[in-house]
Amino acid sequence: MVEQAATQAPEAPSGLSSSAHRDTTRASNKLEVRDLNISYGGVSALRDVSLDIREHEIFGIIGPANSGKTSFLKAINRMDMFNKNMQVTGEVLYDGHNTRTLRNVYALRSRIGVVFPLPVGLPMSVYDNVAMSPRLRGIKNKADLDEIVERCLTRAALWDEVKDRLTTLGSLLSGGQQQRLTIARALSQEPEVLMLDEFSIAVDPVTTMRIEDILKELRNEITIVLVTNLVQQARRLADRTAFFLMGDCVEIGETEDLFSGNVTDQRTSDYIAGRFG
């Protein structure tokens, strides 16, 4: 399979070079990453990553700090544009379109919802936080906005807690609530892809479980890229998991295989077993 590509030997990514094979898989691949290299001012952060993310799967990325996981996400929605220091080479295909050469990066970003490690409630009301993205799309009708806000907050399991105080500042909610607000905001983009970057780092275990439940519900509708430093979280949620280590993509496989010891690289099983990292 494609995901078995050994990134340690970039000259021979088995299966990837066959264009016929690529064409048959494209229909179900939301994102195709080809030879992605990221460096910061000459210091390499991610090397020769090639992988596919299938439509409507939860794709987990695990690995210790400094492995290039966040840089990987930034390269996908072109956030490297805002960091002059960050150089990206390679291709990222979104539904077959190369995003690296895309001019309308705003359309790309609006299709991809992002959740950060630290919750970012924008300093505006809860309502405006969720209504912001629809407003950017040009939706002005109050009733439409009301409907979107309620639907997204409900989806993010926050509606019951905030429905009576939609005018409170989003930045005044508790950490766990703000993280769910961030998810509601991402959902208000009506995204095709949701990228979560270690979302549970600053929230309590109960909120973490609630968000995990939300992700399980969403997996049938949108493609989810879940970066996590909790190995067990990847095990609970991800259909397939990639293991990044020090800028290399060491292993990509079915999550079940990874956790049953069916790995090609010893470091993967060492990390999963908690022997380092």
Added chain:
Amino acid sequence: MADSMFKATQQNVSDEHRDFLVQLLFFGMTVLLIIPVIIILCMLMWKGGPAISWEFLFSEPTNGMTAGGIFPALVGTVWLVTVALLVSVPLGVAAALYLSEYAPDNWLTRFINLAIINLAGVPSIVHALFGVGAFVLFFEFGTSILAASLTLAIMTLPVVIVATRESLQAVPLAFREACWNMGATRWQTIRRVVLPNAVSGILTGVILEVSRTTGETAPIMFTGAAFFLPFLPESVFDQTMALSLHLFVVATQVPNVPEHLPYGVALVLIGMVLLMNALSIGLRMYLRGQKKW
């Protein structure tokens, strides 16, 4: 032994004494600093207070400026400050937005930043002469409110730019990134998130500018402020009297002025500045209370 564990040693005692002495020293310095301010204010109140009346504020100077009021100068100062603000605030805020939100970090940006800092250090008399050369003569505005206000605007531009840039940069980057990730352009991000949260700082800078503009004398002396002109200006192309220059004139240029008159003018001038500062502090406190993150 629980008792001896927290017993003060000789070292502890002397450390504590030294700490107290240092605190006393710093308090003394602070008091020293505000003594001149208090003396100036008291002198002005005592000597200029009796001069202040409705008539003083709202009538024209008479008897070769040795009697009467200050109304034309008061109105002139309001004109000068208002026109200067109308020019410098849009210009300064736009420049600060560019420098903080758009400008890449390259030699040009660094050069512009350096130029702004230097502009703030240029003596006001140099600005005045520039104003004469550029606005009065080259653009042929003549000595007018427009020329004087433009000179004031250029002089106070660095204040607006620096204050605006600093309050823009106080808005956390995470807010911008959250918006960019949603597909917002830089301008959408600025308009919806950055500016609303920077507005209190910007207003503070603007009011600081107002209080500085009110008191400036040199830049308006040759560009638009008149020695004596007992009429109210009708347009920006008229000359006008101004409080700061009027104070200079009645204090040094006109003989036989009763003592209370210049003190009265000074008191009105400083009263305007203090009012502005109080407004600024109040506004900032109000807006800070609104903003929480």
